[in-house]
Amino acid sequence: MGTTSARSHSKIIALCRFPGSLSWSRSVMQLVATFCLATHVYATVGVLQPVEYAANIARAIKMASDTLGGADEEGVFIKTMHGRGCLDSGCCSIDWSQQLRVNSNCPTWGWLKWNSDGPLIVSQRPLFRGCLECENAELGCVAHVSRCSGRLDQQWxxxxxxxxxxxxxxxxxxxxxFYSPEHCLTxxxxxxxxxxxxxxxCVKxxxxxxxxxxxxxNPLKR
Known part of the structure; x- marks a missing residue:
């Protein structure tokens, strides 16, 4: 990788040298100089664009983790905008699945948190932990919490x-x-x-x- 880069760099430098044995006009020299400068700028932009994209992704993940709590935190209550309560992941069931509902009392044990190790929203239920899921991530699917598998329809x-x-x-x-960002939990x-x-x-x-x-x-302070 380093050898290829060095060769490419040396070619650009060689191209930008002006042979002393030739009598170049001022206009031709300016044209070549402009080409060299443009080549350098293009190469720099080509490197910066993916770096900037990666930085934006990192900022988005950090914002989500800061909001819902990282993997090392206990978790947080997720309240509904219209003020009717918190998301409730339920307690437990034989098939490990529980429909996601709203609880006006904000349960002390059924909250959800963002897992910073992946785009999962994890339930903090006693004994039975699970992940928010919507079957096949299709429009109209009903959200529930079930055993964590990390598959596509558990990613948000x-x-x-x-x-x-x-x-x-x-x-x-x-x-x-996560893979159909125009589809929102409603x-x-x-x-x-x-x-x-x-x-x-998602409404626009x-x-x-x-x-x-x-x-x-801390809902006790609100």
Whole structure:
């Protein structure tokens, strides 16, 4: 890799040298000098673009981790934007699966957290830990918490928007499928079965209140 780079660099330098034995006009010299400068700038931009892209991805992951807590933290409550409670991952079931619902009391043990080792949202249930999942990440799928496998439909991203905060200044965000970022978790009215979450198209230009969430690290102070 280093040898190839050195050869390419030496070729550019060699190309940019002006032979002393030739009588070059001023215009030709200016043209060659401009080409050399442009080649250097293009090579620099070519390196910086992927670096800048990687930096943006790193900032997005850090923002999500800072909001929902890293892998070494206990986790945080995820509250709904419309103020009806917190996401509740349930307790436990024989098949390790529990439908995701809203709990107005903000349970002390059923919260979720972002896992900074991967785009997973992990349940902090006693004994039975699980991951937020929506089958095949398809529109209309019902969100639930089940055994962590790391497969595609357990991978999520947080979508932030500028100046989108609560009245207390907490940043609001939507929870979207990692590979279908236009599909957001949306609270729907389940009638007698209670409210639950499904994947629906994210409302634009900013997700609706039924798709918005925020974090309260200490609900006793709110």
């Amino acid at each position: 991203r947080l979508k932030f928007a500028s100046n989108w905060t609560t009245v207390f200044g907490e940043p609001l965000f939507a929870i979207a499928s 609270l729907v009215n389940g009638g007698g079965d209670g409210d639950f979450y499904v994947l629906q198209e 230009p900013r997700p609706s209140e039924w798709q918005g969430f925020y974090v309260v690290r």
